[in-house]
Amino acid sequence: MSETRPIDFPFFALPDADPADAAATAHPPVVAARGAALDLDRVGRRFPLDGREVEVLSGISLAAAPGETLVVVGASGCGKSTLLRLILGLDRPDTGRILVDGRLVEGPDTDRGIVFQDHRLFPWTRVEDNVAHALVAHGVPRRERLARARAELARVGLSAHARSWPGQLSGGQAQRVALARALVARPRILLLDEPFAALDAITRRRLQDEVAGIIRSEGLTAVMVTHDVDEAIRMGDRIVVMRPHPGRISRILTTGEARGTGPAAETRRRQITRQVLDDLGLR
Ligand SMILES: Nc1ncnc2c1ncn2[C@@H]1O[C@H](COP(=O)(O)OP(=O)(O)O)[C@@H](O)[C@H]1O
Ligand SMILES: [Mg+2]
Structure with a gap:
């Protein structure tokens, strides 16, 4: 659980697309994430609210390498569940596109599975x-x-x-x-929307390890939403921090040595925790 995996993959967090620039979403990405298991290219989603359109997600560009676990953290309402629904194909983006193994997501399929906070x-x-x-x-x-x-x-x-x-x-x-x-x-992609949030600490810890073990042994690519920074560090190869209004990526942190043991790991964990809490306005 504590070792880090080398990732030989080019990662890009593209700058937010300018919403005024229609061409930004009408054409293929400037930087294609070659070999990505999951590729979000300037994804945006609006919902009607009180007779006007509210931009819930804006310019979300993110790629996950095969076997990588991305953990998404962000304030309540910043669009994390919406993002997972888009990846699952239960909902469609208004702008941008989502590719799984290079194929456009047009609806739910066997290549993606999801676990919600409530078992449903x-x-x-x-x-x-x-x-x-x-x-x-x-x-x-x-x-x-x-x-x-x-x-x-x-x-x-x-x-x-x-x-x-x-x-x-x-x-x-x-x-x-x-x-x-x-x-x-x-599935090749496992989506987890605050899957352990309702569990007691001991059960949560055990399930974290089991899920991480399954992800590793199956070589799954995972996107997990959590409110728990320790969980994000323990489970994520990278932590994607989101900000609200509209929901967008504010920072991507590589957990790397934070998942090891010893003083360097502890220092890195503290640094990541501080950065995440700063971004979330919780510090
Ligand atoms: N189907 C929908 N129709 C209208 N508004 C929605 C819909 N789904 C989500 N929203 C709104 O989008 C925002 C983000 O919701 P959500 O993705 O659930 O946030 P999070 O999971 O980060 O707490 C919220 O303001 C929510 O009310
Ligand atoms: Mg949610």
């Missing part, structure tokens, strides 16, 4: 059926759906609860099921 399991159907259900839309036959769901539940340590009802699970177990459901279609 169907209470009326058993744990294994909740997980299997994620494969229905992809045309997987029922028998195979169940087999894959059980395999996925085994991976998150919940085989004994496959036939349980969601209401019989603890918070941590329910999040494990949500994780199994996100992974059952074998």
